[in-house]
Amino acid sequence: MMIAQVLSRLAKFAWILPGFLLWAAFAPMNEGIDALFALAPLIWYARRSDAKKSALAWFFSGLFFWVATLSWMPAIIKNGGPWPLVVLGWGVLALYCALYFAAFGFLSSVVWTWVRPRAYRYRILTILLVEPILWCGLELVRSRFGGGFAWNQLGVVAITNGFGSPAAFGGVYLCSAVVILLNGTIASIAERMWKPDPSLPKAARPLETLLPFILIWALYQLPVRLSETASELKVGLLQRNFPCCFSEEKDEDPKEVYSNLVSFVSHVRPDLLILSESAMCEFGRVNSTRAIDFARELREASGARAVIAGGAKFEGKKEFNSAALYTDSGFRTYDKVHLVPFGEFIPGDKLIPALQKLAPVGSCTSGKLKTLDFEGEKLGLAICYEDTDSAQIRRLAEMGAKLLVFITNDSWFSESIEARQHAAVATARAVETGLDVVRVGNSGVSGTVSPDGRANWIIDERGEPLVDGKGSMVDKVRLREGSTVYVKLGDKPLFIAFSLLILAIIVVKYTYEHQQNRYVSL
Numbered sequence: 435m436m437i438a439q440v441l442s443r444l445a446k447f448a449w450i451l452p453g454f455l456l457w458a459a460f461a462p463m464n465e466g467i468d469a470l471f472a473l474a475p476l477i478w479y480a481r482r483s484d485a486k487k488s489a490l491a492w493f494f495s496g497l498f499f500w501v502a503t504l505s506w507m508p509a510i511i512k513n514g515g516p517w518p519l520v521v522l523g524w525g526v527l528a529l530y531c532a533l534y535f536a537a538f539g540f541l542s543s544v545v546w547t548w549v550r551p552r553a554y555r556y557r558i559l560t561i562l563l564v565e566p567i568l569w570c571g572l573e574l575v576r577s578r579f580g581g582g583f584a585w586n587q588l589g590v591v592a593i594t595n596g597f598g599s600p601a602a603f604g605g606v607y608l609c610s611a612v613v614i615l616l617n618g619t620i621a622s623i624a625e626r627m628w629k630p631d632p633s634l635p636k637a638a639r640p641l642e643t644l645l646p647f648i649l650i651w652a653l654y655q656l657p658v659r660l661s662e663t664a665s666e667l668k669v670g671l672l673q674r675n676f677p678c679c680f681s682e683e684k685d686e687d688p689k690e691v692y693s694n695l696v697s698f699v700s701h702v703r704p705d706l707l708i709l710s711e712s713a714m715c716e717f718g719r720v721n722s723t724r725a726i727d728f729a730r731e732l733r734e735a736s737g738a739r740a741v742i743a744g745g746a747k748f749e750g751k752k753e754f755n756s757a758a759l760y761t762d763s764g765f766r767t768y769d770k771v772h773l774v775p776f777g778e779f780i781p782g783d784k785l786i787p788a789l790q791k792l793a794p795v796g797s798c799t800s801g802k803l804k805t806l807d808f809e810g811e812k813l814g815l816a817i818c819y820e821d822t823d824s825a826q827i828r829r830l831a832e833m834g835a836k837l838l839v840f841i842t843n844d845s846w847f848s849e850s851i852e853a854r855q856h857a858a859v860a861t862a863r864a865v866e867t868g869l870d871v872v873r874v875g876n877s878g879v880s881g882t883v884s885p886d887g888r889a890n891w892i893i894d895e896r897g898e899p900l901v902d903g904k905g906s907m908v909d910k911v912r913l914r915e916g917s918t919v920y921v922k923l924g925d926k927p928l929f930i931a932f933s934l935l936i937l938a939i940i941v942v943k944y945t946y947e948h949q950q951n952r953y954v955s956l
Contacts (some may be wrong), residue, residue: 437543437682441528443577444823449476449491449494449495449498450495450498451472451475451681452472452473452476452495452499452954453494453495453496453497453498453499454498454499454502455468455469455471455472456468456469456472456473456499457498457499457502457503459472459591460471460586460590460853460855460856460858461851461854461855464594464866466591466592466595467592467628468621469588469591469592469613470613470616470617470635471616471617471620472617473614473945474617474618474621474624475621475624476491476492476495476539477542477565477617477618477621478621478625479491479539479565479612480492480538480539480542480543480546480626481542481543481546481550481621481625482546482759482850483543484543484547485539485540485541485543485544485547486540487543487669488539488540488542488543488652489536489537489539489540489543490539490711491539491703492535492536492538492540493533493535493536493539493624494530494532494540495532495535496531496532496535497528497529497532497616498526498538498933499532499535500529500531501524501525501528501531501825503585503586504524504527504528505851506775506850506851506852506855507520507845507847508520508521508524508526509846509847509849509852510846510847510852513677513845513848514528514679523776527583527935530583531576531583531585532653532934534572534573534575534576534693535552536687537572538568538569538572538859539828540788541568541907541936541939542565542568544939544943545560545568545939545942546563548942548943551657552893554792555895557642558641558642558703559646561615561618561619561622561642561645561646562615562645562646562649563887564935565614565615565618566610566611566612566614566615566618566929567611567931567932568932568935569610569611569614570607570611570614570867570869570928571928571931571932571933571935571936573587573588573607573610573927574607574925574928574932576930577822577824578825579821580775581772581775582772582823583825583936584822584823584859585822585859586855586858586859587606587607587610587819587862588609588610588613588614589601589605589606589608589610589611589612589613589857589862590606590607590609590746590858590859590861590862592609592612592613593606593608593609593614593861593862593865593887594649594791594858594861594887594889596887596888597609597612597654597656597699597864597887598862598865598886599653599656599658600612600653600654600656601821601862601865601866601887601920602658602865602868602885602920603653603656603917603918603920603929603954604864604908604919604927605824605825605828605834605866605920605924605925605928606862606866607928608653608927609862611669612653613649615649616650617649618646619642619643619646619647622642622643623642623643626639630831632879634821636823644778647907650894654674658868658885658886658918659917660665660885660914660917661868661914661915661916661917662914662915664936665710665811665912665913666910666911666913667705667837667908667910667911667912667913668702668703668704668705668706668908669696669705669706669707669708669872669882669907669908669910669911670694670696670699670702670704670706670707670708670874670907670908671708671737671872671874671880671881671882671892671906671907671908671909672696672699672707672708672709672874672904672905672906673695673874673875673876673878673892673903673905673906674688674691674692674695674710674713674876674899674904675710675845675876675877675903675904676688676712676716676845676846676876677845677880677900678712678843678846678848678876678877679714679870684842687766688717688816689728689731690718691904692709692732693735693761694904695904695906695908696732696735696736696859696904698906699736699907699908700735700906700907703737703738704736704737704738704908705734705738705739705740706738706739706740706741706742706808707732707733707736707738707740707741707742708741708742708839708841708874709732709741709743709744709841709874710743710744710841710843710874710875710876710878710880710944711744711745711755711817711818711841711843711876712744712745712746712843712844712876713743713744713745713755713841713876714728714729714743714744714745714746714758715745715746717745718745719745719746719747719748719927720743720744720745720746720756720757720758720765720767721758721767724909725743725745725758726765727903727951729741729743729758729760729765730760733760733762737839739761739762739809740759740760740761740808741759741760742758742759742760742813742815742839743757743758743760743841744756744757744758744817744841744843745757745758746796747767747769749955752799753796753797753798753799754767754770754798754799754801755769755770755773755778755798755817755818756768756769756770756771756817757799757808757815757817757841761808766806766807767803767816768801768804768806768817769802769821769845770798770801770818770820771800771801771802771803771826772800772819772820772823772826773798773800774818774819776916778796778797778798779797779798780797784797789847803826803830804831804832804833805830805833805834805835811836811837811913812833812835812836813828813835813836813837813838814827814830814831814833814835814837814838814839814869815838815839815840815841816830816838816839816840816841817840817841817842818841818843819842819843820840821840821856821859821860821863821873822859822860822946824863824866824925825925826864827863827866827867827922828866828867828873828916828920828921830867830916831867831868831869831918831921832916832921834915834916835916836869836913836914836915836916837869837870837871837872837911837913837914838863838864838869838870838871838872839866839871839872840860840863840872840873840874841873841874841875841880842856842869842873842875842876843875843876843877843878844876844877844878844901845876845877845878847877847879848901848902849877849901849902853875853878853879853899853901854879854899854901856875856879856890857873857875857878857879857891857899858880860873860883860924861883861887861889862887863883864883864887865885865886865887866918866920866921867913867916867918867920867921868916868917868918868921869886869916870883870884870885870911870913870914871883871912872909874910877901877902878901879891879892879899879900879901880892880900880905880907881899881907882909882911885914890907890909892906892907894903903918915942
């Protein structure tokens with residue numbers, strides 16, 4: 435009797451398990467296989483419970499996942515972030531992201547309330563299409579709404595584990611759909627093994643397993659056609675790892691550090707040398723004489739024909755987070771477009787100047803999206819969080835970029851898991867666009883990613899991606915045309931499908947309730 439009571443009480447906290455398993459699928463644990471079944475219990479529950487109970491179960495599981503996933507946020511406290519605000523931001527962001535889990539649980543349950551008493555074909559249609567579209571549509575909204583938070587989408591697990599080819603057709607969201615479809619299939623198997631619905635035809639039940647696997651198999655049989663290689667570049671990557679906040683008293687001479695790093699790549703004579711975001715802040719602004727001279731010194735020491743590095747830029751009273759491409763003939767700059775709210779600006783700070791003092795790095799101004807020309811070839815640059823924005827990176831490929839260059843400064847969250855999660859999200863951009871990616875992080879992950887999702891990172895002595903140490907490498911990348919289906923269509927098919935689905939749910943829900951109320955009144 436006592437054991438039964440204990441088990442009954444433990445069952446009330448069963449929502450922890452899906453959230454824990456899903457968290458384990460991402461960095462730092464990287465148990466990717468967990469994502470294939472982590473959400474199956476919640477999907478099973480949504481199919482059988484009412485909408486409110488389902489929403490609560492999904493919400494609390496999602497809350498556990500996001501609190502654990504965002505556990506890197508307190509790392510900013512040691513870099514000067516006020517701990518009450520950091521902890522508050524951590525909690526609010528986790529709560530916000532958990533609401534998308536709750537929305538899926540609620541809407542999915544509403545759909546199943548209508549589907550359960552109807553013909554079996556509606557059930558199959560819901561498993562194959564409705565659940566995946568609903569989840570992916572909510573991921574798309576989270577990635578776009580209010581500036582977007584495109585972090586740890588389900589599809590990232592598939593891509594980083596070598597199963598990302600569908601992203602070339604539907605972006606990371608199509609890979610998320612595959613993961614949800616697999617979870618739904620496992621939920622269907624569980625339903626048949628435990629308390630099967632007697633109204634379902636026995637002969638047709640195996641279709642719930644067979645058809646999803648056929649659909650997934652078909653997705654992975656789609657041929658990914660990459661454009662013909664125009665040429666190759668040798669790129670040198672320098673990961674210096676300086677502190678996020680500069681002070682007058684430095685523990686080391688940055689020129690000496692870069693000189694040591696360059697010595698490891700100069701014998702290869704790379705075509706292009708890449709430094710991280712904020713690298714030129716140690717030498718003034720990206721357009722200052724000191725920065726230009728330092729870039730020239732790097733080119734001479736390494737044999738590179740060009741250098742890319744990030745830093746601040748001012749035009750009058752406007753401040754930009756910029757990256758510059760330095761060559762013998764001068765330099766050209768790219769100004770960051772997708773700024774981080776409450777980091778690079780405070781919403782409304784241009785109207786209320788007093789708010790600008792609250793921005794950690796000053797009140798930045800958004801630039802215009804453009805490519806930079808390197809010897810007749812277009813390069814697509816992204817600074818920091820921009821590499822998580824699939825729509826912006828797709829647009830660069832559409833504009834003719836033949837190589838993607840991502841630079842970031844993750845030192846605000848040094849000695850945390852943020853850098854590895856950030857790099858994993860950015861990996862998806864290579865598969866989506868069919869372009870090679872070069873990525874250099876400060877206290878981040880640096881390396882190259884090919885269009886099939888394979889990454890070649892600078893590694894530490896344990897064989898793990900180097901995060902908080904200094905390192906350099908040279909690798910060959912190819913210049914291509916971004917010719918994938920995703921580059922051509924973007925998120926339009928998912929947006930249309932999700933919009934129609936939400937409209938259908940609203941119409942069906944209120945029509946169903948109206949019929950029920952009419953029946954009761956009669």
